[in-house]
Amino acid sequence: MDISLTSQQHDSKARRFWQGTIAMMPLSIAVLPWGLLAGSFAIDSGLHPFEGQALSAILFAGSAQLVAMGMIKAGAGLTTMLLTTFFITSRHFLYSVSMRSKVAPLPLRWRLSLGFLLTDELFALVGHQSEKQFDRWYALGAGLSFYLFWNLATFAGILAGSFLPQLNELGLEFAVAATFIAIVVPGIKNLPVLLSVVTALLLSVALHFFKVEGALMVASIGAMATGYLAEELGGKKQ
Numbered sequence: 001m002d003i004s005l006t007s008q009q010h011d012s013k014a015r016r017f018w019q020g021t022i023a024m025m026p027l028s029i030a031v032l033p034w035g036l037l038a039g040s041f042a043i044d045s046g047l048h049p050f051e052g053q054a055l056s057a058i059l060f061a062g063s064a065q066l067v068a069m070g071m072i073k074a075g076a077g078l079t080t081m082l083l084t085t086f087f088i089t090s091r092h093f094l095y096s097v098s099m100r101s102k103v104a105p106l107p108l109r110w111r112l113s114l115g116f117l118l119t120d121e122l123f124a125l126v127g128h129q130s131e132k133q134f135d136r137w138y139a140l141g142a143g144l145s146f147y148l149f150w151n152l153a154t155f156a157g158i159l160a161g162s163f164l165p166q167l168n169e170l171g172l173e174f175a176v177a178a179t180f181i182a183i184v185v186p187g188i189k190n191l192p193v194l195l196s197v198v199t200a201l202l203l204s205v206a207l208h209f210f211k212v213e214g215a216l217m218v219a220s221i222g223a224m225a226t227g228y229l230a231e232e233l234g235g236k237k238q
Helices: 002-030 032-044 049-059 062-074 078-089 091-103 108-117 120-126 136-163 165-170 174-187 191-209 215-237
Strands: none
Touching: 002 032, 002 120, 002 136, 002 174, 032 049, 032 062, 032 136, 049 062, 049 136, 062 078, 078 091, 078 215, 091 108, 091 120, 108 136, 120 136, 120 174, 191 215
16 A cells, blocks of 8 residues: 555656646747857857856856856956846846745755756746645756756757857847747736836837946846836835
8 A cells, every 4th residue: 555655646746747847848949049049159159068058057047148158258357247147147036035935845955956947937837826836846847847958959059059150140039038028928917017027128228229338237127126116106005
């Protein structure tokens, strides 16, 4: 009876793991051009193929990788790179705070694993779940499958970038915008979020047009401030 129960538990874990993998599949496929771009851009930036792959395997942050490699190619200083990368990835701190009540009761190995795998895509998939709905095996399947897809796409991009130097000119960077649009739009469910998105859009375009340094950081801070003020004013009116 104990063997039967253990077998059922194992099957249940495997089923939930694959359910997470399948649920993440549309975003995993959508990120493939982005991964190809990251891999080819690493070669174009002068990085060794091993270094380019290591960025995806260790840093595992697409937007930060692309920006960092662009800054490496432009000869930016280390301090500027670190500050820019910090602001780009700071949203993950907010993700972790939002997920804390769901992940905190888990053993350390689970907290570290899911913390490393926590991306925009994984948060979009499980961030809205309640503590009762959240399932560690489902989240692991989703996060790990996305990690593997990203690294395989990066590897393919590195190979392609080594033999096709013009790969960066194929417009693959649109995959970055398309992926974030697919993540952000479903999450616009109230006025503060809408105002944050609109502010980020307008500021990023305007600042980029006027070639303002640190445009991404300014747009991010402006969007967060707008959302916060809108939520505070809305709460006071109620």
